[in-house]
Amino acid sequence: MMVLHYFQPVRGRSIDDSYPYNLNNKQTGRAPGLPDNNLLKSFVADKEKTSSVAKIKVVVRKRPLNKKELAKNEEDIIDTHSNSLTVHETKLKVDLTEYVEKHEFVFDAVLNEEVSNDEVYHETVEPIVPIIFQRTKATCFAYGQTGSGKTYTMKPLPLKASRDILRLMHHTYRNQGFQLFVSFFEIYGGKLYDLLSDRKKLCMREDGKQQVCIVGLQEYKVSDVETIKDLIEKGSATRSTGTTGANEESSRSHAILQLAIKRSVDGNESKPPRLVGKLSFIDLAGSERGADTTDNDKQTRMEGAEINKSLLALKECIRALDNDKSHIPFRGSKLTEVLRDSFVGNSRTVMVSCISPSSGSCEHTLNTLRYADRVKSLSKGNTSKKDGLSSTLNLKESTTVPLSSVLPAASTFEDDANDAWAEQDERDDFDASEEDSYELEKPIWKENGKLEPYNFISEDKIHKPNGQTKWRDMPKSNLKNSHSDNDLNVLLQEEEDLVNAHRKQVEETMNIVKEEMNLLVEADQPGNQLDDYVARLNAILSQKAAGILQLQNRLAHFQKRLKEHDVLVSSSGY
Ligand SMILES: Nc1ncnc2c1ncn2[C@@H]1O[C@H](COP(=O)(O)OP(=O)(O)OP(=O)(O)O)[C@@H](O)[C@H]1O
Structure with missing residues (x-):
């Protein structure tokens, strides 16, 4: 079956489609660092252009074939066009002859192996930098199998973005009290560690408005x-890495680097500055690492299971948004709790799907592209068109809904916009009767050096409320949530097990078909032993039937579990 994916991009911007804020624009002839202030001002003032930055943008980046792949004579099976690509998958017919199945995908942008990191930045993060000053939270994350180029793609982006943020602060927003803060942490084995503070263990807390706060995280004013x-x-040197078959410097954790823009209230530097906007960069652990569960090393197996869980939870959140569910299971993993900001309110999300071009990675590449397709379909106002032969993994057009309209009581941009500068006051409205509430610590606020750790909340100084912001532990004790979320975790694992069992069954079927073909060839030979033929055919058919029955049972069990989960979620009031 030929699988075609037809998607129209929400906004297609070619590499050269410059907009007023292009500090390195060769066409303007201006030196980097000398932006055209008038253009900048008009751009920043122009709300329409700001809102034209897509809510979710999905970009695919194909890397070149590496030495290992070339040595193995693996072929480049990906053709890229301006914003589409074709995967040429080699398959076997029943008579064992080869044929090529083409899979076509369209995204907001497709970047081929010749595209530089500068161009990746231009296409992905550069358009969202100015809107961070407009009370927006934006997230850029890379997704893809181990060794597909996630770290290579993500690593240069924060530095390029901070260069542009600083330029804006020093030119367009000069003397307006904006400050830039950097923090960097990783999620490893379901736990959070500060990469800028000797991997100090961190914990998450949540306020009454479901704003997640990472307690103890060091922020540096820069x-x-x-x-x-x-x-x-x-931070990068501190990050956990290990070796996989595909990549010697493989990331075993999700690394999150945040650039926060804050502003002092009424120019009063003695008060803690308030958050204006935030840009988060997430380098996800390899999606394929989750499948590393057969590794002999227990540690690696556990890491694989944890990564699996978080990537599945991310998929589950996306699916819940897609299916118009009122409950988005952010609490399925630490990763989705952290990513929550990316999906609610006035947020922008850029996902860079990294793919290997090699024939040996075809299956993983298709998985990555289907995942990207799914995220793309969530984009507000998406006008996806699909061919009648679309894969079942594609989404129904009718299910595309504005993200903010399906979310629970998390704060929305409208809340922020109405009272952005009074964010602290809003938090004070949090019900003082809540148990486990905490006071916001006064910032450690020094101006004597250029590197200033700004400890937003220090774990060891948390104490009970006396009128300031209160925080509470992530509501594990909330039975209603924890029940359904624990159940979700089990369900996520069962889903993955089902898909793996299905995959295994398909592989077994292929082997059986080969055996059958040989048997038929032998049956046509003169002097063939009929008894032997009958016995072997019998064995083959029994093996086929047993495989199908086993998969059917597993599927029926999973369907039952899905129903139970839905009942649980709806009975818990979501
Ligand atoms: N676009 C590219 N151009 C040239 N080299 C690349 C490109 N993308 C990746 N590479 C190289 O491929 C190798 C693997 O890349 P990288 O470490 O970024 O993969 P990854 O997806 O982050 O893997 P993991 O999930 O295991 O951490 C690196 O040596 C990197 O330099």
Whole structure:
């Protein structure tokens, strides 16, 4: 079956389609660092252009074939066009002759192996930098199998973004009290560690408005690019890496680097500055690492299971949004709790799907592209068109809904916009009778050096409320939530097990078919033993039937579990 995917991009912007804020625009002839202020001002003032930045943008990046792949004579099976690509998958017919199945995908942008990291930045993050000053939270994350180029793609982006943020602060927004803060942490084995503070363990708390706060996370106030570079290098060196078959420097954790823009209230520097906007960069652990569960090493197996869980939870959140569910299971994993901001309110999300071009990675590449397709379909106002032969993994057009309209009581952009500068006051409205509430610690606020850790909330100084912001532990004790979320975790694992069992069954079927073909060839030979033929055919048919029955049972069990989960979720009031 030929699987065709026809999607129209929400907004297709070619590499050269410059907009007023293009600090490095060769066509303007201006040196980098000398932006055209009039153009910048008009751009920033122009709300329409700001809102034209797509809510979810999905970009695919294909890397070149690496030495290992070339040595194995693996072929490049991906053709890229301006914003579409074709995967040429080699398959076997029943008579064992080869044929090529073409899979076509269309995304907001497709970047081929010749595209530089500068161009990746231009296409992905550069358009969202100015709107961070407009009370927006934006997230950029890379997704893809181990060794597909996620880290290679993500690593340069924060530095480029902070360079542009600082330029805006020093030119367009000069003397307006904006400050830039950097933090960097990782999620490893379901736990959070501060990469800028000797991997100090962190914990998450949530306020009454479901705003997630990472307790103990060090934020550094920065005012120059060199310092940011040092911080990024320090954090990256601290990150957990290991070796997989595909990549010697494989990421075993999800790394999250955040650039927060804050502003002092009424120019009063003694008060803690308030958050204006935030840009988060997430380098996800390899999606294929989750499948590393057969590894002999227990540690690696556990890591694989954890990564699996978080990537499945991410998929589940996307599916819940897609299916118009009122309950979005953000609490399925630490990753989705952290990513929550990316999906609610006035947020922008850029997903870069990294793919390997090699024939040996075809299955993983198709999985990555289907995942990207799914995320793309969530885009507000998406006008996806699909061929009648679309894969079942594609989404129904009618299910495309604005993300903010399906979310629970998380704060919306409208809330923020109405009272952005009074965010602190809003938090004070949190019900003081809540148990486990905490006071916001006064910031450790020094101006004597260029690198200033700004400890938003220090774990060891948390104490009971006396009128300031209250925080509480992530509501594990909330039976209603924890019940359905624990159940969800089990369900996520069962879903993955089902898909793996299905995959295995298909592989077994292929082997059986080969055996059958041989048997038929032998049956046509003169002097063939009929008894032997009958016995072997019998065995083959029994093996086929047993495989199908086993998969049917597993499927029936999973369907039952899905129903139970839905009942549980609806009975818990979501
Ligand atoms: N577009 C590219 N151009 C040139 N080399 C690339 C490109 N993308 C990736 N590479 C190289 O491929 C290798 C694997 O890339 P990378 O470490 O970024 O993969 P990854 O997806 O982050 O893997 P993991 O999930 O295991 O951490 C690296 O040596 C990197 O330099």
